[in-house]
Amino acid sequence: MPICFDLDGTLGHFSSGFVILREALGEVWGQAPTAEELKRCQGSTDWEIVDELHRMRFGRGLDETGYEAYEVACVARFRRVFAPGAQAAVGYAGVLEGMHRLAERHRVWLVSGNAPELLAFKAEVLGIDPAIHRLGSLPRHDRAGLLKRALHGCPGPHLYVGDRPHDLAAAQAAGLPFIGIGDMVPGDHVCLSPESEAEHLVAAVEATLGAGS
Numbered sequence: 001m002p003i004c005f006d007l008d009g010t011l012g013h014f015s016s017g018f019v020i021l022r023e024a025l026g027e028v029w030g031q032a033p034t035a036e037e038l039k040r041c042q043g044s045t046d047w048e049i050v051d052e053l054h055r056m057r058f059g060r061g062l063d064e065t066g067y068e069a070y071e072v073a074c075v076a077r078f079r080r081v082f083a084p085g086a087q088a089a090v091g092y093a094g095v096l097e098g099m100h101r102l103a104e105r106h107r108v109w110l111v112s113g114n115a116p117e118l119l120a121f122k123a124e125v126l127g128i129d130p131a132i133h134r135l136g137s138l139p140r141h142d143r144a145g146l147l148k149r150a151l152h153g154c155p156g157p158h159l160y161v162g163d164r165p166h167d168l169a170a171a172q173a174a175g176l177p178f179i180g181i182g183d184m185v186p187g188d189h190v191c192l193s194p195e196s197e198a199e200h201l202v203a204a205v206e207a208t209l210g211a212g213s
C-alpha cells in the first residue's frame with residue numbers, strides 16, 4: 001500500500017525556488033520568463049510549467065532535450081544557492097520523521113513536481129533515506145499521472161500527502177485519499193501542521209488508510 005508524499009511545502013521548503021526556475025530558463029533560453037508569465041501557468045509539475053512557458057516564448061511545446069537542459073541548469077543553481085554555509089532549506093522535522101517511520105512498515109514514495117534530479121538533490125538536503133522511492137516530474141505527465149505511475153501494480157489502499165489544492169486535485173483524479181500539511185487546502189480531509197510531531201502524522205495516515213480499506 002504505497003503512501004505518497006509531495007516534497008515542497010509538505011516535507012519542508014526551499015525558498016526562492018520559482019526565482020531559481022526562472023533564472024535557470026534564462027540561462028538556457030537567453031532570457032528569463034517573467035514572474036507574470038510564470039503566474040499564468042496552470043500546471044503544478046516542472047514538465048507542465050516549463051512546457052507552458054516554452055509555448056509562451058517559442059510558440060511550440062517543450063521536448064525531452066529542452067527539459068533536460070532546464071533540469072541540468074536548475075539543479076546547478078540549486079546546488080549553488082543551497083550549498084553548505086549558504087542559504088538553508090527548511091525541513092519539517094516531525095513530518096520527515098513520521099514519513100521515515102511509516103517507511104518501516106509501508107511502501108513510501110516521494111511523488112513531486114520537481115524534475116527527477118532536482119527531487120534527488122532536495123531529498124538529499126532534507127536527509128531523506130535513499131531507500132524511499134522517488135518519482136519526479138516526467139515529460140508528458142501531470143501530477144495525477146505521476147501518482148498513477150507510482151501506484152501501478154501495487155494493491156491499495158493508497159494515500160497522498162500534500163500541501164496545495166493541486167495535490168488534492170491530483171489525489172482525487174488518481175482516486176486516492178488525501179492528507180493536507182498546512183492550511184492551504186480547503187476540504188474535509190485531515191490537515192496537519194508543518195510543526196506536527198511524527199506520531200501525529202503516523203496516526204493520521206494509519207487512520208485514513210484504515211478508513212479506506
Ligand SMILES: [Mg+2]
Binds near residue numbers: 008009010162164
Ligand atoms: Mg507542494
